[in-house]
Amino acid sequence: MRAVRQGRKIDSGSDRAPVGELSRPVLERLAICHQLAVRAGEEGAENMSSAQMANLLNVDETLVRKDMATVGIAGKPRVGYPTGQIIKRLEEVLGLSEYTDAVLIGCGSLGSALLRYPGFSKYGLRIAAAFDADYNKVNQRVGDYTILPMEKCRSVIDTFAVEVAVLAVPAAVAQETADWLVARGIRAIWNFSPIHLRVPADVVVRNENLALGLAELIHHLKRKGAKD
Amino acid sequence: MRAVRQGRKIDSGSDRAPVGELSRPVLERLAICHQLAVRAGEEGAENMSSAQMANLLNVDETLVRKDMATVGIAGKPRVGYPTGQIIKRLEEVLGLSEYTDAVLIGCGSLGSALLRYPGFSKYGLRIAAAFDADYNKVNQRVGDYTILPMEKCRSVIDTFAVEVAVLAVPAAVAQETADWLVARGIRAIWNFSPIHLRVPADVVVRNENLALGLAELIHHLKRKGAKD
DNA sequence: ATCATATCGTGAAAATAATCACGAATGGGA
């Protein structure tokens, strides 16, 4: 049996300085470094140099060294940084090493895909239950989950002390759903609706805005095309 | 019947200065401003002030004014910026006003969800066809599409002069699939695999890295929780 | 054992991004 309580350190003895607030660029690079290290490890590499990582990240190698220093990963001259330590330490820092419980709201096509997405559990997110306001969807099975009616959401949040919600509802009801969740104790929202949510200052929102990604991609494509 | 050729301006007479390279932060804010303006417009607002947008974006209002200036949107003192013009101009700048053709590779749960996602066409991306290497999936219908075998991908790319690919294949084959696509003329990849792709310098990649988003969300949640 | 070289670590400098401060313009009310 496994502890369910999220957000608690499972003191494993190797905790280092808790690392202060990390800025977005740093966090982004660290997450990518984690992936790179995992891949390198799978390919048998014991170490990675800052130059290797920097090359893949398209930044100066100094910056990678600074990032490593920020989270307390030490390298060795002429060798690099040990992949094992990169992976382990970054999983601590990025919060990937402990499970976090979440509820998923909205089981349309995107929500259903997220429910089936194996990556979540790999990255430490455990969907406690999935909900939909549409009674036609309630009781349907999606992957390992049975869709529950919104009425039951409150008790699940309370029972598991869930603080994170994955929001995949239509744009039209995204804001009101977010308000409802916040009122019921949700402290962090991973928002997949194409709406910029307005929440109290003590609630964290990450907008996974596909429109934005698309805009950025197309903008760059056009720029490149124009250039050559 | 509709023109199919993508990437061509449908000269509508209102083209302004083509706007140089926009940095990522600017692009991000503009995309959000677009959404805000759409919502405000739906609620009947003729204008938005920089202060309103800044408040929703959590930045200084000056910055919003600078962004507007960057893309050539003018406001009026005491009134603000006309929502209609914000929407129209930003759709031009962000490339949302003309259709761009794309192929979608990988029709697993995420790929299928993307195929069904109505937001794409709203934001100017037209999926020409969807492909999967798994013959069990070929000929299945997903939304409005029939999954095609990878063998047919090349001819679709050539026929429609497709430059954009949406990549939703498993991590293990993401890199090789990307290489294959690039070799066949794809110039931009919207990557949903949890892998940092390596591509030639003249190819644009946008990594829609869910693990990264999750890491950022959880990191901030922990920070907040520790603070109060 | 010593040297040459690759790579880390870090303070200084440069580049980029965001905010501040304030003048200019506009619409509404006395």
Add this chain to the structure above:
DNA sequence: TCCCATTCGTGATTATTTTCACGATATGAT
């Protein structure tokens, strides 16, 4: 009509992020 409050526009300043420059250190070859 003229003033006042509001909001835009933008140069100067500050903060943040990235790169540069260079000394320190460990490994492998002679």
